[in-house]
Amino acid sequence: MAIINLLGIAQGLFTAVALCTVKAGNRQANYLLAALLVSFAIGIAGATLGASGYYMEFPHLIRVGDPVVLLIGPLFLFYARSLTRNKLTRKDLLHFVPFAGYVLYLIPFFLQPAAQKVAFVQQMQESTSPGILFIILLRSVILLVYTYFTYRLLNHYNKQLKEQFSNVERLNLDWLNQVAKLLLVVIACSFLMYALILTGHLSFLVSNYLTSLLLTSVIYTVGVLGIRQARVFVMPASVEKNVVTHSVPVVPEEVRPVARYENSTLSEEKSQKYLQKLLKGMQQDKLYLNPDLSLQLLADTLDIPAHYLSQVINEQLGQNFYDFINSHRVEEVKARLLDPAYSHFTILAIAFDSGFNSKSAFNLAFKNQTGQTPSQFRVQVKK
Template structure:
């Protein structure tokens, strides 16, 4: 039967994917991927009942089910913790993190004292509220991360966790549907369609998780980069104390512009705040201060303004007519066509093709 095959494929896909993420073949974002692996493993257990029926195994007992339901309830929390470590690999647990166990404890209490007529509706509301809370918390965490990485990276598109953002929105929708379905036992077609969607979700996660990049640079300044990776912290540094004097700020600003333009450092798509600070012989904190206070730009804006200007020249240059858009992107320091198109439009309000067409006519 098709539905049984889909159940097996979904269960084994998430199970195998969790193993791959745990093994982390690319050795990137190690702590985050451990938590993400646990998330996928817990996600696989939602199909455990169907698998046990298919293999004609003995159903789980009451206590085993309670333990399983408790850990399944932790799934949104585990996903959120993985995102915490994606955005800050130096994160340390503290006493306040015990608050994560408040909702699961209440849920466990409701399961122990379950009464069909009274508790079912409460469980539905509780499950959906819990999933919604952590989905939104995760979404805003990623959104904040997307703003913060501009402080130290010139190519943010490989590390902006956009793929996780899509997964969160998809899982939020699917979780609500599955929760309602499991509690009210809707018809077979819905179950089939949702499981097909989940199968494609597993493939989507596989594709993106296995090509993820290390978010934070591995240089000696890694820890310092992480400490300034909050807009609030950066603003506090700028407002409360000067990291360089006013005269030094003018001098460093001039040196920075000269260094980047003369050596064309912006053409290196891997350049980041740490590597540029070393060339300028200042700390990443100081360079961030110089950019914010001397040039009124973050690192992403500073480097990509040069790349966009370079691309403008190449787009209209006759000797570059044989270059494709991708070729111009690489020749301007961008790491991909997507990064080029998005960044170019952000700076000019036009795509590269639109810019070339308009100015070629002129």
């Protein structure tokens, strides 16, 4: 387990260095992710040092990594905010107060001689101090709060994207949502381990190893997602520009729908007029065939203010922009699958020609709308 943890530390540090050397894309986000990975690596190193017995060789490193755990939550939130273009301010430095406070609290310990530090670790392994456990539990609670708010921010951001764009695969942050979910699992496991320690069913030594392995899994997850999705590390300029103009504030989800259009000046007459113009653009002009279609581009094409167009789609049709456009694309695919002239085309070719630019997004939209996979639909058509 120590070897696996050491490999995780190496992976985190290597990825952090790589991120700091990338000059393209969102450099602030890259630096924040690098700092987050270094924090994970230090946390893993501290736990592994104590669990493997190497603290005897380097006693003055004991508890050096403890405060760093308090950096993980704020850095994770700041990284998500930097990707969603919620600007960081000087007030955000207050998020580091718990870290600074914990460092001050540990200064007397850091000034102790090596023998006392070694004795502290040995005492922890034999009989856990309730005070130390409380501090460790408090760190997990703080991390839980930050992870929860980060998860909410990411969900709000991804929903907002669907109000603006018809293809969101290059813009959404689903990969980061997966990391947030994994962190929540890690925190849940931590709480379970604390309960087992208090009841005497788990030693502090074993919990150190398990915690290190869980944090290592987070580093490996980020690495794998980085390989699968290059934009995790380098966001294309065109995508970055779109995200800049559509930042998402942290607003409680239950509040937004109620207050969204209460101050709108759109009359019922104009709403119906815009609706007819919109439906004509879809049915006759087939504007949905443009894979790069966005709310703003559609609004410019139809000569309708973008905020009014969004309101019409939401209120009159009960859909967001993403679902509205892709429902027309699915109907286009179905029509072409029924047309013998397209029998020699692959399903994916038809999907891309109908405005989709992602196989996964197409399959999901088709299944949600028809209850069948595209292949099942084509087989049924042939029968």
